[in-house]
Each structure stands twice: as C-alpha cells, then as structure tokens.
Amino acid sequence: MYQALYRKYRSKTFEELVGQDSITKSLKNQISKLEISHAYIFSGTRGTGKTSAAKIFAKAVNCLNPKNGDPCNECENCRAIAEDRAIDVIEMDAASNNGVDDIRELKEKVVYPPQSLKYKVYIIDEVHMLSKGAFNALLKILEEPPSHLIFILATTELEKIPSTILSRAQKFNFKRIDKRIIIENLKRITELEGKECTDEVYKLIANNSDGAMRDALSILDQLFSLEKNVIDYDSAIEVLGISSDKIILELVKALLDKDLKKAMENLNAVYKEGKDISILITDLVSRFRDLMVLKMVKEPGEMVLINNFNEYKELSENIDIDEIIFIIKTLNECLVNVKYAQDKRVVLEMSIIKITDAYENNLKERIENIENYIYGKDFNREDIPKTLQKVKKPSSNTVKETANTEELKGESAENTSVDKIAAEETPAQEEETKQYYKADKDDIMDDELNSNKIKSDWNNILIEFKKKGRVNIPILLSSGRVEDYNNQTLVIEFEKSDSFKYKAISDEDNIAFIEDFLNNYYNKEIKVRFTLNEDREKETAIEKLEELFGKDNINRI
Structure with missing residues (x-):
C-alpha cells in the first residue's frame, strides 16, 4: 500500500x-x-x-x-x-x-x-x-x-x-522551519525517491508551505504524480493551481504603474486559467511584503527568497514605502472580503481600481489639506497681509517639509508653508504681520462677535497655533470648518470621512488649549464644541432645547 x-x-x-x-x-x-x-x-x-x-x-x-x-x-x-x-x-x-x-x-x-x-x-x-x-x-x-x-x-x-x-x-x-532547510530536505527526499525537480520548483514549494515541513512534503508528493523525468516550474504551478511568478510580477508592475488596463488584462488571464482568486491575492500580498522588506532592509538575506529577485529589488528602489503599505492594506481587506463574496473576481477588480486610482486621489487630498491648513477653507486673497502677498512660490525644501509629496511644478503662493513665511520675514515685517494676526479687541467689545468674524480670522488663528508649537492642532482643524457661533460657543464641524481627526481634536487637552487661546485672542470667554456632519440634526435639536430651557439646564451625555 x-x-x-x-x-x-x-x-x-x-x-x-x-x-x-x-x-x-x-x-x-x-x-x-x-x-x-x-x-x-x-x-x-x-x-x-x-x-x-x-x-x-x-x-x-x-x-x-x-x-x-x-x-x-x-x-x-x-x-x-x-x-x-x-x-x-x-x-x-x-x-x-x-x-x-x-x-x-x-x-x-x-x-x-x-x-x-x-x-x-x-x-x-x-x-x-x-x-x-x-x-x-x-x-x-x-x-x-x-x-x-x-x-x-x-x-x-x-x-x-x-x-x-x-x-x-x-x-x-x-518554530517555523527555515525555507533553506525545507529546500535541502526536499532535495534529499527527491533523490531518495529517484525523482528530479528544478531549483525553481523547490523555491515554489518552500514559499507555499508556510514553514511547515509536512505541507512541503504533501506538495512534493502531489508533484511526484506527474509522469515526468524532471518536474519543471510550469508543470508545478499547473498542478498546484497557483499563478506563475511571471504573471504575478506583471500584475505587481501594473499596480505600481497605475496601469488599470494592464492590471485587468493580467487578472483576466489568471481567471481564464482557473486559478483561485484567494491564492492570487495571497501571492500579491506576499510579493508586496517582499517589496516592503527590500525597500527598508539593505541586506534582507533569507527574509526574501523569491525568483526574479533583481527585478523586485529594482522596483523597490523606485516606489514610496507609504504606497507599498497602502497597497498591502487594500489587498488584505480584499482577502477578508472575498471569503464572503459570491463573485471573488469582482471584489479583486474593485480593489485593483482602488489601488490604481485612490493613491493619486489621496495625494491630491493631502495637498488640499495643506492649502487649507495654511489659508483656511474660506480663504480670500484680499485677507492676506501685504508682507505675505510678496511670497510667490515655495522652495523645493519647503514643499518637501509641508507636503512630503512628489515635486510640485508651477505651484502658486497658496502652497507656501507657514515655516517658509516666518523664515522670510524681516523683524519689521514680522511686527506688521503680528499686528495683522492680532484681533482688534476694542472692536470686538463694541461689536458682537459672530461666526463671520471668526471665519475671517480663522486663517490667522491657525497660523498662531503653529507659532505656539502646537503643530498638530492646525493640521487637525484644517479638515474642519467653522459652522456656527452662538451663546459664546464655537461649533466646528467635521465630515464623516474625517472622523479620525474629529476624535483626535476632541481630546480634553486640545479643547482646553484652543479655548484658552480664543479667550485671550478675542478677550471673551469662548467654549469650543466639535461635531460630525452625521450628528448635525441631533446637534440642532439639542441647541433648540438649550434655547428653550436654558443651556445650564441641559446636560450633554
């Protein structure tokens, strides 16, 4: 038997x-x-x-x-x-x-x-x-x-x-068994069985055994069923139902080049061959993990044991680590979703579209956030003091410090960072700027403070936060907007998509710092409340209750 x-x-x-x-x-x-x-x-x-x-x-x-x-x-x-x-x-x-x-x-x-x-x-x-x-x-x-x-x-x-x-x-x-030890043992057993496999086949088995010798021997046993004197790589992937390294590499390149058409064509080729979509996603995650290691580790050694090593090494040198991590996260989410999907191919196609498009959009969003952080969402050029209008374009160093993005060509003065502005000001200009930033407290005492006044001052307030060393606050506030000012309470609203920033800015220490700053800035006692857009109807109802019964008689929970 x-x-x-x-x-x-x-x-x-x-x-x-x-x-x-x-x-x-x-x-x-x-x-x-x-x-x-x-x-x-x-x-x-x-x-x-x-x-x-x-x-x-x-x-x-x-x-x-x-x-x-x-x-x-x-x-x-x-x-x-x-x-x-x-x-x-x-x-x-x-x-x-x-x-x-x-x-x-x-x-x-x-x-x-x-x-x-x-x-x-x-x-x-x-x-x-x-x-x-x-x-x-x-x-x-x-x-x-x-x-x-x-x-x-x-x-x-x-x-x-x-x-x-x-x-x-x-x-x-x-512990998991090292891939090189698995390969050595596979070669020994292959020789004892009177069979022969190419080195690529041994690497393939080792990469798919997850450090388990029993899994590796089971795969080898399956390959021995082929009636061939020498088991080659193409025969092995055909029997095991996995995608070849060549098509995986092409798919990786297409995703990195944001070439949606090529990525879809490669996926279609894999699908026609009857390969398992879940295994394909797992292989893609493994390859991008290899890219991550090659990017961050100078001499990865046994941490990366793959075919086409030199090509992956070259790819890792021309890609940003943030993009690799973004792709791995997206593919991991896809791997979870396909378990419950009726059509796994559609789920993977959605993820490919997200990878080839979303990172670019994310880059644009980051640039917009920087602009809003510097000038505010209701930015009006006439509100910028003359000393700031003299600044035309940011230097390349400034762009790297503020955006941490690719080189931006032909940008206008809107992208100039606060750090750059501060560096270019002379002592006289700095005094003029400070006078501009400071609110006219006598006017505020005579005229009632309202949301329009705060909106017009909002850009200057964010810059003052930066000067006080609390860089995180203007960055977080840049995603919010001044929604209302009533009963000495300033309401700043965040979109649901910015819920992470909403939670971060809602920290008690941040709120206390902002309220203390606004109290000194406007010479008034001002409370700050942050809301999410999805909670707007609830906030409106609460405000009506506060007007009807008095703010002190309503407890927020």
Missing part, C-alpha cells in the same frame, strides 16, 4: 528532526541524564514536528539501547512503538475526546503501571480543544502524577491552555 511522503519520511530520531535544533538538544540531554519530567507541552504551527518529536521521545525513554538520548530503533521496545503495537504508548486526539468523561476515564487508567515498557506515555494532540471540565480533570492527574507516567501535550494554540496546566509542564515552542 502506498504511503504518503510525510509518513514515509517521518523523523525516527532527534537527529533527523530538522529545524528544531535547540529543542532536540534539550530533550536529548534530559534523556541522557535521566532527568525526565512528568509533563511536556509542545506548541507551534502545524507541520513543524511536534507529534514526531513526541513519538521519538516516547521511544527514547523506553529504548533498551539509547544512543546519546536518541532511540536505537532496533530493540523490541522501539519496534513496538514504531509499529503502534505498544499498549503503553497512547496517542489521543483531544478534538474528538474533549469531554470531562474522557479525561476521567483516562485518570482511572493512568494509575496502573506499564505492561511491557518502563514508562507509560500519553500523547494528547490538539490539547487546547479540551473543555473546561476536562482541563480540570487533567489538572488533578498532573498535580500528583505516578512515577511511571509521562504526558506530552501538543497544541497549535498555546494561549487557550489554562495557566494552571502550563505551570505544571515544561514548554517547548516549535
């Missing part, structure tokens, strides 16, 4: 257990020195060797002729355990035996000494699936275990195991 590769080549000694050197060394030392604990917890992702290590450990502690902590695999005890004939080595699946009755039954059996071996070993797989009652029953066994009993608990979700269990066992965390 045919045996799967991951079963056929399951590690039989600690030396054969690849990628977990520190764990195997510790376990071998314990066995050699006869310092064996009564309970162990093996945790880690799937396919990293937890169950294999447990079986090797069970053989080693019962071996008649151990060799430096490793089982000999030749004595009667080793053969009995390897052939599943040993009744003293019990392997349980906690997913299907997770009730309190199962553990109570286990509790009754463990008191009996082993029949033929030195130790009775219980291997409980997926132990985190046990119920609360079952864990409590297991705890009773671990508190006072018999001397002949050893528990090995394997789990992929260590955080779900109660701390009372964790504190009574030795914990070993099995």
Whole structure:
C-alpha cells in the first residue's frame, strides 16, 4: 500500500528532526541524564514536528539501547512503538475526546503501571480543544502524577491552555522551519525517491508551505504524480493551481504603474486559467511584503527568497514605502472580503481600481489639506497681509517639509508653508504681520462677535497655533470648518470621512488649549464644541432645547 511522503519520511530520531535544533538538544540531554519530567507541552504551527518529536521521545525513554538520548530503533521496545503495537504508548486526539468523561476515564487508567515498557506515555494532540471540565480533570492527574507516567501535550494554540496546566509542564515552542532547510530536505527526499525537480520548483514549494515541513512534503508528493523525468516550474504551478511568478510580477508592475488596463488584462488571464482568486491575492500580498522588506532592509538575506529577485529589488528602489503599505492594506481587506463574496473576481477588480486610482486621489487630498491648513477653507486673497502677498512660490525644501509629496511644478503662493513665511520675514515685517494676526479687541467689545468674524480670522488663528508649537492642532482643524457661533460657543464641524481627526481634536487637552487661546485672542470667554456632519440634526435639536430651557439646564451625555 502506498504511503504518503510525510509518513514515509517521518523523523525516527532527534537527529533527523530538522529545524528544531535547540529543542532536540534539550530533550536529548534530559534523556541522557535521566532527568525526565512528568509533563511536556509542545506548541507551534502545524507541520513543524511536534507529534514526531513526541513519538521519538516516547521511544527514547523506553529504548533498551539509547544512543546519546536518541532511540536505537532496533530493540523490541522501539519496534513496538514504531509499529503502534505498544499498549503503553497512547496517542489521543483531544478534538474528538474533549469531554470531562474522557479525561476521567483516562485518570482511572493512568494509575496502573506499564505492561511491557518502563514508562507509560500519553500523547494528547490538539490539547487546547479540551473543555473546561476536562482541563480540570487533567489538572488533578498532573498535580500528583505516578512515577511511571509521562504526558506530552501538543497544541497549535498555546494561549487557550489554562495557566494552571502550563505551570505544571515544561514548554517547548516549535518554530517555523527555515525555507533553506525545507529546500535541502526536499532535495534529499527527491533523490531518495529517484525523482528530479528544478531549483525553481523547490523555491515554489518552500514559499507555499508556510514553514511547515509536512505541507512541503504533501506538495512534493502531489508533484511526484506527474509522469515526468524532471518536474519543471510550469508543470508545478499547473498542478498546484497557483499563478506563475511571471504573471504575478506583471500584475505587481501594473499596480505600481497605475496601469488599470494592464492590471485587468493580467487578472483576466489568471481567471481564464482557473486559478483561485484567494491564492492570487495571497501571492500579491506576499510579493508586496517582499517589496516592503527590500525597500527598508539593505541586506534582507533569507527574509526574501523569491525568483526574479533583481527585478523586485529594482522596483523597490523606485516606489514610496507609504504606497507599498497602502497597497498591502487594500489587498488584505480584499482577502477578508472575498471569503464572503459570491463573485471573488469582482471584489479583486474593485480593489485593483482602488489601488490604481485612490493613491493619486489621496495625494491630491493631502495637498488640499495643506492649502487649507495654511489659508483656511474660506480663504480670500484680499485677507492676506501685504508682507505675505510678496511670497510667490515655495522652495523645493519647503514643499518637501509641508507636503512630503512628489515635486510640485508651477505651484502658486497658496502652497507656501507657514515655516517658509516666518523664515522670510524681516523683524519689521514680522511686527506688521503680528499686528495683522492680532484681533482688534476694542472692536470686538463694541461689536458682537459672530461666526463671520471668526471665519475671517480663522486663517490667522491657525497660523498662531503653529507659532505656539502646537503643530498638530492646525493640521487637525484644517479638515474642519467653522459652522456656527452662538451663546459664546464655537461649533466646528467635521465630515464623516474625517472622523479620525474629529476624535483626535476632541481630546480634553486640545479643547482646553484652543479655548484658552480664543479667550485671550478675542478677550471673551469662548467654549469650543466639535461635531460630525452625521450628528448635525441631533446637534440642532439639542441647541433648540438649550434655547428653550436654558443651556445650564441641559446636560450633554
């Protein structure tokens, strides 16, 4: 009967257990020195060797002729355990035996000494699936275990195991296996099987196994079904149903070039070949992750193990890190959405349109926010003092400091930063500007302050905030607008799309600073309230109640 590769080549000694050197060394030392604990917890992702290590450990502690902590695999005890004939080595699946009755039954059996071996070993797989009652029953066994009993608990979700269990066992965390180690092991097994694969195939398997040797061997097993002397890359991607590196690279380039037509054509080609859309999105996320690492790390080494390395390296040098992060976020959102979508292709197409268009729009929005931050939303050129009108164009350094965008050509004086203005003013001009910025307090005392007056002063107020060192406040306020001033309360409204800035500016410290500044600026006691556009109807109703019953008689909650 045919045996799967991951079963056929399951590690039989600690030396054969690849990628977990520190764990195997510790376990071998314990066995050699006869310092064996009564309970162990093996945790880690799937396919990293937890169950294999447990079986090797069970053989080693019962071996008649151990060799430096490793089982000999030749004595009667080793053969009995390897052939599943040993009744003293019990392997349980906690997913299907997770009730309190199962553990109570286990509790009754463990008191009996082993029949033929030195130790009775219980291997409980997926132990985190046990119920609360079952864990409590297991705890009773671990508190006072018999001397002949050893528990090995394997789990992929260590955080779900109660701390009372964790504190009574030795914990070993099995890490993901390095891709290069996976490739070396795949080459060894391929040679033993009398097969041959190209190096690109080994890289493909390693990249799709997520650090799990069992997954890698399962993929290799699937490829061995091809009736070919040499398994090449094209055959491998055809069998596995994944997209080729070439078409992934073309799609990545199209997204970076904002070429919607080319991106859609590549997607259509993938779709016609019957490839899984979810796998395609996952591959795209992986490639943009590689671009991110190549962009930020000078020598990525084993962090990036891909074909077409030089091309991706060149792409990373000509792209902004913010755009990479934006694309990764968009694709991750798409990956979540396709799970519940009836047509996955449409969801991915929407994300492609967003990527090829939204970042450009985001850039424009950022520039507009900078302009509004400097001059206010109700900006009127006649309101700018003569000293400011002399400034024609910002320098390239100023553009970088304020916008952090691409080079802006032919910009007018509206894009000049406050820092640039302040730097160009002479002492006499600075005094003139200060006089302009300062409100005429006597006029305000004579004439009632209203929203129109505040709107006309708003640009100057934002600049004064900047001069006081509170740069965050004018940036946040630039997305809001002066909506109303009534009953000594200034209402500043934000659109729903700017809810993040609305929450940030609503901090008590920010409100206190703004109110204190406005009180000194207008020589009046002024309260500030921020609202979202979606809450406008509610605010209008509350204001009417305040007018009807008095502001002091209405409590806002």
